[in-house]
Structure formats: C-alpha cells, structure tokens
Amino acid sequence: MKPFLRRLRAELFATPADALLSLGLIAVLSLAAFGFLRWAFTQAQWAVIRVNSTLFAVGRYPVEEQWRLWLLLWLLFAATGLSWGVLRSHPRRDRSGALWPRNDRIAAVLLVVLGLWRPWAMGLSLSIQARWWGLVALLLLVRWLAGRFGRRFGPLGLRLVALMWPVLYLVGMVLISGGLGLVAVSPSEWGGLMLTLLASSFAILLCFPIGVLLALGRRSDLPLLRWGSVLYIEFIRGAPLITLLFLGQNILGFLLPGGLAPDRVWRAAWVLTFFAAAYLAEAVRSGLAAVPRGQFEAARSLGLSYPQALGKVVLPQAMRVALPAMVGQFISLLQDTTLLSLIGLMELLGTARTVMANPAFLGKNAEVYLTLAVLFWCCCAALGLGSRALERRLDPHAVPSAT
Amino acid sequence: MSQASSELMIEARAVEKWYPNGFHALRGADLTVRRGEVVVIMGPSGSGKSTFIRTFNALEDFQKGRISVDGIELSNDLRNIDAVRREVGMVFQQFNLFPHLSVLENLTLAPVLVRRRPKAEVEQQALALLERVGIAEQADKFPGQLSGGQQQRVAIARALCMEPRILLFDEPTSALDPEMVREVLEVMQNLADDDITMVVVTHEVKFARHVAHRVVLMADGVVVEEAEPEVFFTNPSHQRTRRFLDQIL
Amino acid sequence: MAPVPPAEPASASATPPTPPWWRDRRVIPWVVQAVVGLLVLLLIAFLLGNLVRNLTAAGLLLSWRWLQQPAGFDISESVIPFNAQLPYWRALAAGLVNTIRAVLVSLVGATLLGTLVGMASFSHNGLLRRLARVYVEVVRNIPLLLQLVFWYFVVFLTLPNGVAAIQLPGVVLAKSGLYIAGLGEGLRWVGPTLVNGVWQSPLRLSVEFGALLTGLIVYSGAFIAEVVRGGIAAVPKGQWEAASSLGLSWFATLRRIVLPQSLRVIVPGLNTQYISLAKNSSLAVAVGYTDLYSVAETTLNQTGRAVEVILVLLAAYLTLDLLISALMNGLNRLVQIRER
Numbered sequence: 001m002k003p004f005l006r007r008l009r010a011e012l013f014a015t016p017a018d019a020l021l022s023l024g025l026i027a028v029l030s031l032a033a034f035g036f037l038r039w040a041f042t043q044a045q046w047a048v049i050r051v052n053s054t055l056f057a058v059g060r061y062p063v064e065e066q067w068r069l070w071l072l073l074w075l076l077f078a079a080t081g082l083s084w085g086v087l088r089s090h091p092r093r094d095r096s097g098a099l100w101p102r103n104d105r106i107a108a109v110l111l112v113v114l115g116l117w118r119p120w121a122m123g124l125s126l127s128i129q130a131r132w133w134g135l136v137a138l139l140l141l142v143r144w145l146a147g148r149f150g151r152r153f154g155p156l157g158l159r160l161v162a163l164m165w166p167v168l169y170l171v172g173m174v175l176i177s178g179g180l181g182l183v184a185v186s187p188s189e190w191g192g193l194m195l196t197l198l199a200s201s202f203a204i205l206l207c208f209p210i211g212v213l214l215a216l217g218r219r220s221d222l223p224l225l226r227w228g229s230v231l232y233i234e235f236i237r238g239a240p241l242i243t244l245l246f247l248g249q250n251i252l253g254f255l256l257p258g259g260l261a262p263d264r265v266w267r268a269a270w271v272l273t274f275f276a277a278a279y280l281a282e283a284v285r286s287g288l289a290a291v292p293r294g295q296f297e298a299a300r301s302l303g304l305s306y307p308q309a310l311g312k313v314v315l316p317q318a319m320r321v322a323l324p325a326m327v328g329q330f331i332s333l334l335q336d337t338t339l340l341s342l343i344g345l346m347e348l349l350g351t352a353r354t355v356m357a358n359p360a361f362l363g364k365n366a367e368v369y370l371t372l373a374v375l376f377w378c379c380c381a382a383l384g385l386g387s388r389a390l391e392r393r394l395d396p397h398a399v400p401s402a403t
Numbered sequence: 404m405s406q407a408s409s410e411l412m413i414e415a416r417a418v419e420k421w422y423p424n425g426f427h428a429l430r431g432a433d434l435t436v437r438r439g440e441v442v443v444i445m446g447p448s449g450s451g452k453s454t455f456i457r458t459f460n461a462l463e464d465f466q467k468g469r470i471s472v473d474g475i476e477l478s479n480d481l482r483n484i485d486a487v488r489r490e491v492g493m494v495f496q497q498f499n500l501f502p503h504l505s506v507l508e509n510l511t512l513a514p515v516l517v518r519r520r521p522k523a524e525v526e527q528q529a530l531a532l533l534e535r536v537g538i539a540e541q542a543d544k545f546p547g548q549l550s551g552g553q554q555q556r557v558a559i560a561r562a563l564c565m566e567p568r569i570l571l572f573d574e575p576t577s578a579l580d581p582e583m584v585r586e587v588l589e590v591m592q593n594l595a596d597d598d599i600t601m602v603v604v605t606h607e608v609k610f611a612r613h614v615a616h617r618v619v620l621m622a623d624g625v626v627v628e629e630a631e632p633e634v635f636f637t638n639p640s641h642q643r644t645r646r647f648l649d650q651i652l
Numbered sequence: 653m654a655p656v657p658p659a660e661p662a663s664a665s666a667t668p669p670t671p672p673w674w675r676d677r678r679v680i681p682w683v684v685q686a687v688v689g690l691l692v693l694l695l696i697a698f699l700l701g702n703l704v705r706n707l708t709a710a711g712l713l714l715s716w717r718w719l720q721q722p723a724g725f726d727i728s729e730s731v732i733p734f735n736a737q738l739p740y741w742r743a744l745a746a747g748l749v750n751t752i753r754a755v756l757v758s759l760v761g762a763t764l765l766g767t768l769v770g771m772a773s774f775s776h777n778g779l780l781r782r783l784a785r786v787y788v789e790v791v792r793n794i795p796l797l798l799q800l801v802f803w804y805f806v807v808f809l810t811l812p813n814g815v816a817a818i819q820l821p822g823v824v825l826a827k828s829g830l831y832i833a834g835l836g837e838g839l840r841w842v843g844p845t846l847v848n849g850v851w852q853s854p855l856r857l858s859v860e861f862g863a864l865l866t867g868l869i870v871y872s873g874a875f876i877a878e879v880v881r882g883g884i885a886a887v888p889k890g891q892w893e894a895a896s897s898l899g900l901s902w903f904a905t906l907r908r909i910v911l912p913q914s915l916r917v918i919v920p921g922l923n924t925q926y927i928s929l930a931k932n933s934s935l936a937v938a939v940g941y942t943d944l945y946s947v948a949e950t951t952l953n954q955t956g957r958a959v960e961v962i963l964v965l966l967a968a969y970l971t972l973d974l975l976i977s978a979l980m981n982g983l984n985r986l987v988q989i990r991e992r
Contacts, residue, residue, distance in 0.1 A: 011778030018777050025779050224685040228692065238970045240931035242945060243962065250958040254706040255699045298499035301460050302513035302565060303489040312512060316503050335795035342797070342938060349798060365805040373794045373802070380793035464677070467667050479678050480671030 039366075048364040049371050050123045052355050059191015059346045065183060068175045069194070073135060079168055081139040083161045085146025090158060099147045108143075111136055169205070187265035191346030193375070195265070199347065200334045203272035207333075210273070211280030212315070218281065219288055229281070236278035241336055244271050245343050268340050272333065279329045287322030288314065320394050327387035331380045348372055410438040411471075412569050412600045413459055418468035420454060420624075428454045429465060430624035436569070439598040443611040446621035447647060452604045455621065456571045459602065460491040473568050489517060492562030496574040498554040500546035506533070506557050507542040510564045518565070525564070532560040536590050552583030556590055563594075570594065572603040608651065612636060620644045707959065718955050719744075725950055727942045729858050740951055747947030748968055754861065754943060755930050755972070758868035762929060763922070765869055766876025771906055773881050784877065791874035797935050799871055804863035804939040811859070814849045830857040860941040864933070872929045879921035883914035915987045923980035927973050934969070944968055 012022040049056070058069055088099055100108075115136030119129040150157050176198070178184035190198065217229030236244070248271035253261045262270065291314050299309035319326075341350035352368045355361055361368075413436040420429040428451045436442050444452045457463040459472055461484040470477040472487050501509050510529035514520050533539040536556040538549075546554055555575055562570055572591070576584045588610050595601060595614045605611065611618050611632060618635040620628040620643065628635065628644040636652075639645055673679045707713050723743040726736045730746040731753055772784040791799070809827065811818065817826035822833035824844040834854035836842030844853035857865075887910045895905040936943040945965065952961045 014776055021777055022779050025783065029783075222681050222685050224689050228688075235970075238927075238973045239966050240934040240945070240969055242934045242937070243965045243969065246945075246949070246952075246965070247962050250952065251703075251962060254703050254710075254958070257702055258706070292497070292499070294495055294497050294499040295501065297462055298493070298495060298501070299513075301462060301488055301491070301493040302561070303485070303517040304513060305485070305517075308516055312516065313501055317501075320503065331793070338795040338797040339935075342935075349795075349801070365802075369798060369802045369806060372798055376795055376798065377790065377793045381789070384793070465668070469668055476669060478668035478671055479676045480669075481675045481677050481680065483671070484677065 044367050045364060046367055048355065048361045048367050052351075052361075053122055053124065055351055055355060056192045056348065058194045059351055060189050061191070061194070062185060062189065065178075065185055068182065070131065072172050072175045074138065075168060075171065077135045077139040078142050079164055081142030082146045082164070085143040085148075086150040086153075086157050086161050088147045089150030090155075108140060111139065169201075187263045190265060192351045193348055195340075195345065195347040196334075196337050199265075199269050199272060199340065200330075200337050202269045203276050203333055204330050206273045207276035207280050210277035212284055214277060214281035215284035215288060216310075218285055233278045233281050236275055237282070241272075241275055241339055242342060244275055245339060247271070249343050264343075265345060268343060268345060272336065275336075276329060276333045279332075280326060283322045283325035283329055284318060286325060287318035287320070290321040291317045320391075323391055323394070324387060327383055331383050334379060334383070335376065348375070411474075412436045412438050412440070413470070413472050413602065415455075415459070415470045416468055418455070418458060418465050418470060420451075420458065420463065420465040428624055429458070429468075431468065432621065432624060432626050434602075434619065434626060434629075436600060436602055438600055440616045441595045441601045441603065441614055442617050442619060443615040444602065444604045444619045444621055445606065445611065445647070445651075446627075447650075450621040451624040452621045453573055456573060456602055456604055459569075459571055460488050460493055462493075489565065490568045491571060492565055492567035492569070493571045493573065494555070494558050494562055494575050496577050498546070498551070498558045498578070500554055500558055500561070502546050505543055505545055506538070506549070509546065509557060510561050513561075513565050529560070529564055532563050533557070535563075535593075536560045537586070550583060551579045552586045555579065555583075555587045559587075559590055559594070569600045569602065572601065572605065574604050574606070576605065576607060606651065608636070620647060622647070703959070710956075712956060712959075714959060715957075716960065718957055718960075721955075723951070724954065727947065729861065729942070740955070743947050743951065744944065744964060747942060747944035750941070751930075751933055751936075751943040751945075751968075752972075754864055754868070754933050754936060754941065758865050758872065758933070759926060759929060761865065761869035762872035762876055762925075765873035766925075767880050769873060769877035770880025770884065771911075773877070774884055774906070776902060788874045788877055791871055792878075796867065796871045796932055797938055800863065800867035800935055800939050803867045803870075804860070807866075808859040808863045814851075815846065817851065819844075824851050824853070825862075826851055827859065829859060830862045831855070832857070858941070860936075860939050863939045864936045864941045867935075867939070868929060868932060871932070872925060875925050875928070876922065879918055879925060880914070882921065883916075883918035884910055886917045887913045919980060919984045919987050923977060923984070926976045926980065930972050930976060931969060 013019040054066075058066065061069065084104075088101075088104065115132050119132040124132075153160070174180055174182065176185065176190065176194070177187070214229045214233060217225040218233065220226050220229075245268055248267045249264065252267050255261075261267070295313055295317065296309055299313040300306075304312065337347055338349040340347045341353060344350070346354065349372065352372060356364060356368060413434060415432060415434045417431045417433060418429050419427070419431055421427050430451075432451065432455050434442070434444075434455070444456065446452045454463055458465050458470060458477070461477055464479065473490050475483050475487050475490070477483060477487060500506075501512070504512060507526065507529055510532065511522065511525045514525045514528075515522050530539060530542060533542055536559055538553055538556055538560075541549060541553060541557075546557065549557065559570075559575075575591070576587050579587065584607070588607060591601070591603070591610070592614050603610070603615070613632075615632050617629060618632050619626055620635070620639075620641075622643050628639055628641045630639065635644070636648065639648065670676065674683075704713070719741040720739045722737050723740050724736050725743070727734050727743065727746050727750075729750070731749045732742075732746050734742060734746045769784045769787060772780050773788075775781050775784075811825050811827045813827045817824050822843055824831040828851065831844035831851045831853035832855040833841065833843040836854045842854050844851050846852075884906075891909055891913065892905060895909045896902075900908065933943060934945040937946040937949065948961050948965050952958055955961075
C-alpha cells in the first residue's frame with residue numbers, strides 16, 4: 001500500500017497548487033459521475049433501445065427473411081473461432097506455443113460475460129438470448145478445436161483461413177441481398193448496424209486497390225499519371241463528404257445511361273469508396289516515401305521485374321509504415337457512414353432518427369444517442385487497438401533475437 | 404591469383420551520359436573486363452565511377468556509346484535489360500537488404516521468383532552461401548538485427564545466390580565502421596580467388612593492390628589511367644593519377 | 653527468352669542500337685500514358701455525353717439564369733440582410749457568410765481548447781494528464797455528426813426558458829437562444845436582461861449556432877490537442893531541463909521556451925485540422941443552422957438545378973480550403989524563418 005500512496009502523492013498532491021487542482025477536478029468529476037449514474041438508473045428509459053433492438057440491428061429487413069442474417073452470423077462466429085484457433089496453433093518463433101495465452105483467456109471470459117449478460121440486459125426474448133449463447137459457445141468450441149487440431153493441416157491451414165474471409169464476404173452479400181434462389185431483399189430495406197457495417201466494409205475493401213494505384217500514380221515518373229492522381233486526390237480531399245454524397249445522389253443518375261445508375265444505397269457506398277480512396281492514397285504515399293530508393297534498385301538489380309519489385313519489396317514495407325495512418329482512415333470512414341443519414345438512408349443514425357420520430361419515443365434523444373456513441377466508440381477503439389497490436393507484430397525489430 | 408581468360412565479360416566504349424538536369428556525368432568512358440578478372444575503379448568523388456558501374460546493369464541509362472555485358476548489347480531494349488540484370492549481381496554501399504524479410508528470405512527471394520527454382524533447393528544453396536560468408540547462424544534473423552559488416556556480407560551472399568556471371572561492387576565498405584571493413588574485404592578476396600569476375604568501385608588501396616588484376620582511375624567522367632596494380636600505385640603514367648594518389652596515400 | 657547474339661565490335665562513336673518500340677524503355681512510358689489518358693478521356697466523354705443528353709431531356713441544360721430569381725425561402729439567422737424576395741445568389745451568399753462565421757469562431761475556439769488540452773497532457777498533475785487523454789480518446793472515436801445531434805437535441809434543446817434559464821456571469825443559456833453581454837446603446841456594457849419573460853441582450857446566438865459551435869470546437873479541439881501534443885513532444889527534453897535549471901516554472905517553461913519551438917511542427921498539422929474543420933462545418937445542416945450546404949440543398953429541391961448547385965458548392969469549399977492553406981503556409985514560413 002505504501003508505494004501506492006507515495007505515487008498518489010507525487011501524481012496528485014506534489015504542490016499546494018496541484019493539490020487544489022486535483023481536489024477541484026475530483027469534486028467536479030464525482031458530481032458529474034453521480035449525476036450521470038442517477039440519470040441512467042432512475043430517469044432514463046432504456047425501453048426505447050430494447051423495443052427497437054431489431055430495428056437498430058438490421059433496419060426494416062423483412063422478418064420472414066431474417067433467418068438469413070442469423071445464418072450469416074453463425075457463419076461469421078464460426079469463421080472467427082476458426083481463424084483465431086488456427087493462428088494460435090501456428091506459434092511463431094518469438095511466442096510461447098501456449099494454446100490459450102493470457103490475452104486469449106481474458107478475451108474468452110469477456111466473450112462469455114458479454115454473450116450471457118448483454119442479451120439478458122437488453123431484455124431480448126428467451127429464444128433470441130439462447131441464440132446468442134449458442135453463437136458464443138460455437139465460437140469458443142471452434143476456437144478450441146482449431147487450436148487443438150489446426151496444426152495438422154500445416155501452412156495450408158493458414159492459407160485456407162485467409163481465403164475463407166473473401167469467400168465468406170461474398171456469401172454474406174448473397175445472403176443479405178438475395179439471388180441464387182433466395183428471395184431478393186432490396187437495399188432500401190437494409191438498415192441499422194448491418195447497413196453501417198456493410199457500407200463501411202465495402203468501402204474499406206474497395207478503396208484499398210484504388211488508393212494504392214492512386215498513390216503509385218502520384219509518385220510515378222510519368223507526368224500524366226502523376227498529375228491525374230494529384231488532381232483526383234486533391235479534388236476529393238478538398239470537398240466535404242456531404243457534398244460528394246449529394247453529388248452521388250443527384251448527379252450520378254445524369255452521368256450514366258438511363259437504368260444503369262445503381263440504387264441509392266449502392267450510390268452512397270460507391271461515393272464512400274471513392275472518397276476513402278483519396279485519403280488512403282495519401283497514407284500509402286507517405287509509406288512509399290519512407291522506403292529508400294535503394295530497395296527498389298536492389299530488387300531490380302536482382303532481376304525482379306517492376307511489378308515483382310513493387311509487390312514483394314516496396315509495397316510490403318510501405319504498407320507497414322502506412323498502417324497506422326490507414327487504420328486511422330478506416331476509423332474515420334466508419335464514423336463517416338453516419339453521414340448517410342443526411343441523404344435519407346437508414347444506417348444507425350438514420351434509424352435512430354426514425355425511432356425518435358415515433359410519438360412513443362419522442363424526446364428519448366439522450367438514451368438513443370448515448371447508446372450509439374458507446375457502440376461507435378467500442379468499434380473505433382477496437383480498430384485502433386487492433387492496429388497497434390498488428391504494428392507490434394509486423395515490426396521486424398521487435399522480434400527478440402534467438403541468442 | 405589466377406590469370407584472366409581472354410573472354411570479354413564487359414565491353415564499354417565511349418559511354419556518355421547526361422542526367423535529366425543536364426549534368427554530363429560520363430564523357431566517353433571506356434572499359435574492358437575479361438572473365439575471371441577483378442577490376443578496381445578508383446577516383447575522386449563526382450568522377451562518375453558509381454554512375455559508370457551502374458550503367459553495367461542498366462540502373463542508369465546512357466545516351467552515347469555502347470556497352471555489352473556477357474555478350475548482351477545494352478540499350479533501351481527492355482528484354483536485354485532484364486537479361487543483363489539476371490546475369491549481373493550488384494552490391495551497394497548501403498547494403499539495401501530487404502528489412503521485412505529474414506536473412507534467408509533475402510537470399511531466396513530472387514532465385515525463386517526470377518529463376519523459378521524450387522524453394523527447398525534454393526534454401527540449401529542459400530545456407531551454403533551464408534556459410535561461405537561466415538554468417539550461417541544468422542539465417543533466421545532480420546537485417547535490422549545484424550551489424551553493418553554482417554549486413555554487407557549477407558548482401559554479397561544475396562547477389563551470389565542468383566549465380567551471376569559478374570559481380571559489381573559500388574563502394575561496398577564506405578558505409579561501414581572501420582573495424583567491419585576487413586571482414587567484408589576478406590569475403591571479397593575469397594570470391595576473387597574463386598575466379599569470379601568482379602568490378603569494384605572502392606577507396607580501399609590495400610584491396611586494389613593485392614586483389615585487383617587491373618586498377619582504373621576515373622576523373623571527370625572518363626577513364627584516365629588503366630594499369631596493373633604495381634604500375635598504377637608506383638609508376639603511373641598520368642599526372643592526374645599522381646595527384647589522386649598523393650591525396651589518398 | 654532467346655539470348656541476343658553477341659554484338660559486333662562496337663565502334664567508338666556509335667550510339668546504342670534502337671530496339672523495336674514495344675521493348676524500348678524510352679517509348680513504353682509514353683505508350684502507357686497515352687493508353688491511360690485515352691481511357692480517362694473516353695470515360696469523361698462518355699459521362700459528359702450522358703450528362704448533356706439526360707439534362708437536355710429533363711430541360712435542365714446548364715444555365716445560371718435561375719440565380720436571379722427570387723429564392724422564396726427565408727434564412728432564420730443571416731449576417732447579411734436577407735429575405736424571401738431576394739434572388740437565389742443572395743441566399744447562397746448569405747449561406748456562405750454563415751459558413752465562414754461558423755468556421756472562424758470555431759477555429760478560434762478549437763485552437764484555444766486544443767492548445768490547453770495539449771499542454772495539459774504534459775502537466776505534473778496525473779489526474780489532469782489522464783483527463784486530457786480521456787477527452788481525446790472519447791471524442792476522436794465518436795462520429796462528429798452524432799456529437800452534433802447530441803449537443804443540439806440533448807443539451808441545447810432541453811435548456812429551460814425564461815426565469816429558469818441557466819444564468820452565468822454575462823451569459824444566459826436558454827432554449828430560445830444564447831444571450832451574451834456586450835456593448836449596448838451609448839457604448840454601455842449591457843448584460844442579458846429578462847423583459848416580460850423574454851431574454852434580451854446585445855448579442856444573441858441561436859441554439860442551432862451554439863450547438864454547431866460546441867460540437868465543432870469539442871471535436872476539432874481533440875484533434876488539435878493531438879497536434880499540439882506531438883509538437884511539444886518533438887522539442888528535445890534538454891530544453892525542459894535547461895529551462896527548469898534556470899529556475900523557470902513549469903508554465904513559464906512551456907510558454908516561453910517549449911511552445912515557440914514546437915510551432916515549427918504544430919503549424920503544418922494545424923493546417924490539416926483547419927481544413928477538416930471548414931469541411932466539417934457542412935454538417936451544420938443536421939442541427940438546423942443555415943450554412944452554405946443547407947441553403948444549397950433547399951435551392952436544389954426548389955429549382956432542380958443539381959449540376960449548377962454542386963458546382964457552386966464545390967467551388968466554394970475548394971476556395972475556402974485554398975484560402976486557409978494559403979494563410980497557414982504564410983504563417984508556416986514566418987515560424988520557420990524565426991527558427992533560424
């Protein structure tokens with residue numbers, strides 16, 4: 001206890017002025033916390049969230065087709081467990097080969113707690129609560145099985161896992177939108193968290209190749225490519241996203257021959273993609289600038305072709321440098337999806353607005369907006385944490401030497 | 404020291420190069436290198452010696468003159484450029500190892516990608532080469548974990564792994580701490596003893612004296628003097644060479 | 653690939669032989685550029701062709717005459733005089749002035765807040781330091797639009813009116829607006845006063861403007877705090893040690909020694925943040941503040957002139973960005989020169 005007190009004193013009460021400041025801050029913070037807790041537990045009416053949970057999750061997706069989304073969720077949980085387990089079953093040189101390292105145990109406990117408590121706290125019906133328990137159980141089971149037996153498949157297992165995600169994405173698209181024998185569900189019926197995640201993941205995936213090409217173009221020796229890329233990047237970065245979304249909704253129809261213009265949701269998704277590509281290009285460009293010219297020359301003098309030198313030597317290094325900036329862009333892209341509500345789409349914020357337009361929930365702004373804020377905060381903070389973990393993992397200097 | 408054969412490996416005639424900013428870097432430089440020969444190029448900084456050997460594997464283009472390397476005429480022909488780069492290995496002043504790949508992967512990357520050889524076979528060869536340059540135990544480390552001398556030896560092994568017919572060295576010891584210069588020069592001397600054709604740009608007089616078959620002095624974009632080491636260092640025929648030797652000796 | 657036959661003995665004056673053009677490294681770049689350029693041109697021609705055809709069909713071919721027609725809508729708070737009889741271009745101008753007003757005020761506010769928070773993250777006081785961190789981490793991970801509607805609907809629209817309004821020295825916060833003390837008639841200092849249940853003061857801001865300012869300042873403040881923190885961290889530790897060994901206090905060290913040196917790093921970062929702020933101000937439409945974008949949206953709904961309205965919007969925001977960039981580049985030059 002002694003060192004703790006000493007530290008407390010050094011941190012908070014080093015000088016009289018510090019002590020005064022600390023006491024003032026503590027007073028203000030406790031008052032605010034007390035006020036908030038009293039509001040949250042006595043005044044706030046969280047029923048608005050509970051009653052509309054389906055709306056917040058998937059929007060107006062037809063009830064009789066929602067089994068498809070559940071199926072997708074089962075697949076996603078299984079895939080997550082599988083990837084997690086397979087990754088752990090291939091220990092790296094610098095890691096202990098433990099199947100359940102400490103972080104994994106914490107994550108598993110957290111998952112169980114969230115899976116048991118959240119659905120109950122939301123007051124979901126018992127059948128839906130049971131589904132969530134099942135999902136968590138499936139994830140952990142697959143994680144355990146893959147961790148135990150994943151090694152038998154060798155490096156092939158890792159490659160299959162990497163291949164599984166794009167395939168799953170396409171399967172998910174089919175499950176959500178229909179086709180291949182499933183009843184089509186028009187994008188105008190998509191909404192809530194599903195639409196937010198769909199739009200942002202679509203834009204993140206597609207802006208990547210475009211952004212890399214733009215970055216290469218901007219650093220090219222060929223004047224036409226360079227100036228073309230600069231023009232595009234600076235134009236997009238100079239305009240507010242809302243004006244570009246506005247452009248997508250009102251002008252795209254004029255730019256394409258009649259009937260070819262995509263649906264409103266897809267238009268917005270494409271605008272997000274092309275918007276994000278310009279910002280991603282700048283992140284990648286800073287990464288490219290950090291790779292010394294000698295790397296390219298060394299690769300070329302070893303006989304590698306231009307694409308090989310780029311793909312095997314320059315880009316991997318550039319991506320590693322650009323990673324934090326790129327994840328930063330992805331985080332702001334996720335946040336930017338809220339702007340879709342301004343052009344009348346029903347993503348999370350748009351759904352919130354329709355919910356609060358319902359006379360039964362009038363004036364429940366605080367409850368709804370706080371919930372959304374927490375949701376977004378968790379998603380963005382998780383992305384940030386993941387990026388930092390990946391950075392450490394990719395840093396070649398962090399690998400402890402064998403000696 | 405073995406004798407060089409009469410087969411021409413590099414033949415450069417009246418090479419002229421202008422940089423895009425108008426600087427006239429090479430003003431009619433000539434050089435012939437025979438199979439198994441070790442040629443050292445010396446000269447003051449800015450004399451064009453680095454530029455000159457970088458034209459031999461088309462890292463720099465040139466506007467006038469002709470260069471043929473191992474019988475391949477170098478021009479703006481992309482096919483010939485690719486062919487020459489496969490036959491010519493290069494070792495850089497700044498090592499230019501790929502920091503995101505392990506030492507072993509640095510060696511195997513090009514043979515697998517370019518020569519399409521089976522990975523297992525290349526790895527065997529790479530380990531043997533690392534043994535030869537004296538750092539086999541570092542195969543799984545990353546370049547950032549090695550000393551400068553070790554990195555440069557890996558770079559030499561990387562170039563050798565492509566089984567080149569000629570090795571170019573662009574000031575291979577200039578970026579090294581003094582105590583690491585020797586380990587690199589020893590490796591280079593061993594290569595010379597194995598009859599590998601080498602063109603070396605360096606300031607290391609000792610190496611030039613004892614290993615080179617011929618020493619060349621470049622100044623202002625032309626080859627001023629070309630002679631056997633003894634003659635070059637003791638009795639050069641040109642005033643320019645004497646001045647240069649006075650400065651460095 | 654067949655090896656090329658050995659070259660004939662090269663003569664001294666020869667130039668390198670010219671390969672066929674499809675293998676010539678001087679020609680290939682131009683071919684690549686020509687192909688890419690042609691494709692882009694074709695795409696643009698295709699899109700423009702469609703645009704012209706579709707606009708002609710809709711009877712909306714590019715024309716600026718509608719700018720002169722009366723707008724027919726009112727702007728609730730406009731710095732320059734405006735009413736519904738005035739033409740569209742006046743409405744757009746009023747919107748632009750409103751945008752500039754919001755940007756300028758929140759720019760100053762966010763800079764102050766960001767600098768304070770950035771300084772606080774180097775405080776001796778552990779609580780203050782962590783609080784600065786928490787503020788930045790909370791604000792950066794929540795969408796600005798969500799924050800704006802939160803300030804507007806949850807905070808400003810739930811303010812009490814009349815006597816119950818929140819009264820601070822010189823400022824009154826009420827649902828009907830924010831009343832701020834200022835110079836009144838005869839250059840006397842006048843505070844907010846309650847007249848017949850309605851507050852009055854020399855300076856009144858609408859709650860919409862208040863919510864927009866608060867949202868922008870709090871959001872941009874967090875990003876600017878990070879810029880300032882990075883700038884301060886870039887100053888060598890020896891500077892702190894040297895200053896405190898001379899007996900300077902923490903605050904004096906920061907203000908006199910460290911901050912001036914960190915400006916070199918901070919100013920370019922601020923440029924980026926200011927431009928984002930200017931663009932972010934377009935979210936004003938979500939809290940009912942009539943900025944340029946909001947006027948443009950209304951104009952489009954009334955006239956259907958999508959292309960022209962978009963052109964006006966893009967031109968206005970690009971000009972605003974360039975203006976900020978130019979100012980900040982000037983400032984940057986000033987800071988960098990003083991360094992030497």
